[in-house]
Amino acid sequence: xxxxxxxxxxxxxxxxxxxxxxxxxxxxxxxxxxxxxxxxxxxxxxxxxxxxxxxxxxxxxxxxxxxxxxxxxxxxxxxxxxxxxxxxxxxxxxxxxxxxxxxxxxxxxxxxxxxxxxxxxxxxxxxxxxxxxxxxxxxxxxxxxxxxxxxxxxxxxxxxxxxxxxxxxxxxxxxxxxxxxxxxxxxxxxxxxxxxxxxxxxxxxxxxxxxxxxxxxxxxxxxxxxxxxxxxxxxxxxxxxxxxxxxxxxxxxxx
Amino acid sequence: xxxxxxxxxxxxxxxxxxxxxxxxxxxxxxxxxxxxxxxxxxxxxxxxxxxxxxxxxxxxxxxxxxxxxxxxxxxxxxxxxxxxxxxxxxxxxxxxxxxxxxxxxxxxxxxxxxxxxxxxxxxxxxxxxxxxxxxxxxxxxxxxxxxxxxxxxxxxxxxxxxxxxxxxxxxxxxxxxxxxxxxxxxxxxxxxxxxxxxxxxxxxxxxxxxxxxxxxxxxxxxx
Numbered sequence: 001x002x003x004x005x006x007x008x009x010x011x012x013x014x015x016x017x018x019x020x021x022x023x024x025x026x027x028x029x030x031x032x033x034x035x036x037x038x039x040x041x042x043x044x045x046x047x048x049x050x051x052x053x054x055x056x057x058x059x060x061x062x063x064x065x066x067x068x069x070x071x072x073x074x075x076x077x078x079x080x081x082x083x084x085x086x087x088x089x090x091x092x093x094x095x096x097x098x099x100x101x102x103x104x105x106x107x108x109x110x111x112x113x114x115x116x117x118x119x120x121x122x123x124x125x126x127x128x129x130x131x132x133x134x135x136x137x138x139x140x141x142x143x144x145x146x147x148x149x150x151x152x153x154x155x156x157x158x159x160x161x162x163x164x165x166x167x168x169x170x171x172x173x174x175x176x177x178x179x180x181x182x183x184x185x186x187x188x189x190x191x192x193x194x195x196x197x198x199x200x201x202x203x204x205x206x207x208x209x210x211x212x213x214x215x216x217x218x219x220x221x222x223x224x225x226x227x228x229x230x231x232x233x234x235x236x237x238x239x240x241x242x243x244x245x246x247x248x249x250x251x252x253x254x255x
Numbered sequence: 256x257x258x259x260x261x262x263x264x265x266x267x268x269x270x271x272x273x274x275x276x277x278x279x280x281x282x283x284x285x286x287x288x289x290x291x292x293x294x295x296x297x298x299x300x301x302x303x304x305x306x307x308x309x310x311x312x313x314x315x316x317x318x319x320x321x322x323x324x325x326x327x328x329x330x331x332x333x334x335x336x337x338x339x340x341x342x343x344x345x346x347x348x349x350x351x352x353x354x355x356x357x358x359x360x361x362x363x364x365x366x367x368x369x370x371x372x373x374x375x376x377x378x379x380x381x382x383x384x385x386x387x388x389x390x391x392x393x394x395x396x397x398x399x400x401x402x403x404x405x406x407x408x409x410x411x412x413x414x415x416x417x418x419x420x421x422x423x424x425x426x427x428x429x430x431x432x433x434x435x436x437x438x439x440x441x442x443x444x445x446x447x448x449x450x451x452x453x454x455x456x457x458x459x460x461x462x463x464x465x466x467x468x469x470x471x472x473x474x475x476x477x478x
Binding site for chain 2: 038039041042043044045046047048049052053055056059060168171172174175176178179182209210215216219220
């Protein structure tokens with residue numbers, strides 16, 4: 001696996017050259033400024049307000065940066081024929097794909113570490129570490145999704161839109177199920193049952209991202225080991241599904 | 256790095272467009288929330304969906320949004336719907352009950368004040384050991400602002416009956432006796448606030464500033 005490790009290192013070097021650290025620093029500064037501004041308006045719970053806003057902003061920024069970076073970088077390599085040149089190296093396609101994904105996951109871990117560090121200002125180090133670790137796994141999943149869609153769709157806008165759509169749907173699916181299970185849709189009518197069934201069917205195919213990297217962990221203390229394990233397990237499982245799907249597509253691709 | 260020379264008319268167009276934009280925005284009236292524009296509250300699940308699952312952040316943004324309205328001019332049925340949604344988004348959060356007790360229940364309109372107090376009483380029942388401080392304040396408001404002693408006693412008795420944690424101080428458990436004593440609003444407020452400060456329940460600097468300001472206003476009103 002040594003050549004795959006070299007490929008992973010190259011991915012990290014390119015992220016640094018591509019200005020990702022500067023963009024991350026900009027996001028951290030913006031989080032601090034937004035939190036400081038809003039806390040001036042709060043009558044109470046100013047620490048909680050700063051923490052919840054900063055955490056939500058940093059999480060969303062990390063996911064956006066990761067998605068855009070993976071999609072644009074992968075498609076540039078395809079357009080420049082750099083991917084074809086790399087495939088000419090004596091390296092199997094699975095090693096090639098997984099090495100690239102490992103580099104992107106490492107990039108996500110660095111981003112998660114950088115984004116969770118400022119939260120220590122407001123939250124306990126233990127809760128922040130758990131939040132940061134969960135964000136690292138979440139970003140690895142996002143990287144796997146963006147790599148899969150970039151390789152499959154071969155266009156930047158559709159790849160970014162598909163990754164963002166999957167992510168946002170996975171974040172919202174529990175709320176959608178809550179909406180479908182109450183109110184007018186709660187009735188035993190056929191349209192209500194169809195709507196609930198459709199939402200439940202979609203939920204079967206999605207990871208429960210609302211259970212991961214929760215702001216509540218920072219505000220009210222670390223989650224139980226079972227809840228944390230379930231959240232991380234869900235991320236790892238879905239990351240493995242996306243990696244396997246990407247590998248399948250990459251293996252059969254004519255490049 | 257030197258590039259090609261840019262024609263003057265392009266720079267002129269950029270400068271003129273920027274100047275018009277600034278002048279146009281400066282001429283517009285400042286953005287203010289109209290009191291009558293508080294819409295009906297969405298369901299907590301809809302808010303959670305809109306916030307992509309970030310319940311705690313959404314709850315606090317809802318509170319900042321509500322703070323912008325004048326309590327004297329808004330529909331309290333709608334307001335309480337929003338407060339309920341904010342609490343449902345982040346049940347351990349204190350902001351909705353704090354605002355209900357310290358801002359919205361202190362309105363001069365007795366009917367609106369009663370609505371806010373009843374909201375506090377109902378929500379207190381869901382988590383008495385955490386939410387008793389706001390019901391204690393509600394009991395004081397019922398006695399001194401609404402002059403409704405039975406209501407104040409009902410709230411005080413609820414604190415005694417429903418709280419089970421050892422963290423609830425004795426003075427709060429004995430609130431009913433305290434309500435029956437012949438003391439004015441300022442003395443009662445000082446005891447409650449002093450008790451909370453002594454226990455370290457109020458640590459937020461913004462909240463401390465706000466409560467001290469309210470106490471000062473009360474002192475001036477009682478003088």
